[in-house]
Amino acid sequence: QVQLVESGGQLVQAGGSLRLSCAASGRSFSSYAMGWFRQAPGKEREFVAAISWNGGITYYADSVKGRFTISRDNAKNTVYLQMNSLKPEDTAVYYCAADRLRATMTASTYNYWGQGTQVTVSS
Numbered sequence: 001q002v003q004l005v006e007s008g009g010q011l012v013q014a015g016g017s018l019r020l021s022c023a024a025s026g027r028s029f030s031s032y033a034m035g036w037f038r039q040a041p042g043k044e045r046e047f048v049a050a051i052s053w054n055g056g057i058t059y060y061a062d063s064v065k066g067r068f069t070i071s072r073d074n075a076k077n078t079v080y081l082q083m084n085s086l087k088p089e090d091t092a093v094y095y096c097a098a099d100r101l102r103a104t105m106t107a108s109t110y111n112y113w114g115q116g117t118q119v120t121v122s123s
Contacts, residue, residue: 002026002029003026004112005024005115007117008021009119010118011121012119016121018119019081020081020096023078030053032100032112033050035049036094040091048064050104052102059103067084068083089121091121092119097111098110099111
């Protein structure tokens, strides 16, 4: 069992930066792949980024590639999402998720989810 708590979301101007954190409880965090997803009002949840258990493999949605960076610190049981050059279309609730098997871009493969943190980018 893994509990996930996101933090770091806030209102920011376009072009600005934010770093989201996802703190995990549980002894086996380092064995899980982790992902970030987001959901904007009226839209379906979409993939943002994912990272393998040891950080050796990362995936990004085309819409964030080159602007966002996912990383993890297994000693701190935390995964991060560094978001630069933010755009109004990045406005969404951001969720982190844990996958027992592997990093994927598919929400349905993830076993545990956090409650989300709101990111709002003003133009």
